Amino acid sequence: MAEKKGQKRRTQAGTSEAPLDLTKERETFVRTFLRKGVEFAEELLQENKHLRAELSRLQTENARLRTQVASDDAIRELLRTIEGLERERNDLIERSSELERVWRRYEGRYTDLENELNDLANLYVASFQLHATLSLRRVVRHIKELLLQLVGAEAFVIYVLDSDGKIAVPLGSEGIAEADVRPVAVGEGVIGEACFTGIAQVSHTAPLARGTLAAPLAVIPMMVDGRPVGAISVVSLLQQKNEWASVDRELFKLLGAHGATALIAANLYASAPGPVPALSGIRDNLVS
């Protein structure tokens, strides 16, 4: 078959009128053309291969970028979530601070209420015990207990005015030798002055030092119908107490207002044969 092709080419060359060099040139051209075609094809194949590689690379890159974009979206979403959580956290912190402020306010109020309740209980018990008996001895004992246990007075004297109202006579005392406790002339000294004016004298130096009989820490006049009928002199406080408590002022007011009435009632009752006779003539006295 190759032989036939060779014969055919020779026949065509033999019958052609074109010069030999042209034939040669044509062959050269054809060969060149074919070679270039082959080269071109090879180049195309190479290019195709290269493009395929590039396509593959780009596809990989694209996939990577897609993943990255997805990942970025996830990160953005995560950041948004974090921001939201941060806001929520700040809100919670603010709310917690607010609650803490409220709690502190209520805690302070609760402490105040506790103290007020404590003071009221003291006053209630003092008043209750003071008027719970008509025994003169017990009334004096209760006044003493009130001063010792509730006020925390270590040394004190209870004075009452004599019948003409010129001398304050000691009715009872605590923490002071009896021999040292003497009657006081009304109008003289701190005690006599309180018995005259009806005005309480309370030292407010801090810390409160121990007073003396002549210069006590507090003198509380005992009043009936606006008139002083005696006084309580607080000379010193228990060693663990060096300042007045808020309730002490109220206890002094209670003693000033109720101490004398309790003493007078008990003193009048002392001469009565019993509770029922002590009520005799009560209706007449109420009308008059």
Next chain:
Amino acid sequence: MAEYSCLVVEDSPMMRQLLVFALARIKKLNVTEADDGVDGLRKLASGKYDLIITDINMPIMDGLKLVKRIRSDAVHKDVPIIIITTEGSAEDRQRAMALGANAYITKPIQAPQVIAKVKELLKIE
């Protein structure tokens, strides 16, 4: 619900009433009162208590003698004891604690302080 019983030994009716008032604010706490140390011993002999509160200066038998007796009593030897007294010196406090008292509170009392101590000793929330 568990209940606790407390014996208050105090000769002053005023102080006793004040303590009962304060202790009434603790739920589940039943309070029994005694006038002095001897009355306190009598009450202890006829009952079981989870806490004892006692004054020191009392007629017939003072609080320190009572503490001593309680610590040698088979039933109540481990019961917590709170001393509430006018005696505020360090020596008095040491003497009471050495005899076996668990707490020492000086008068005049503040109810919240007493309540807190009772709750602490009875382990009440």
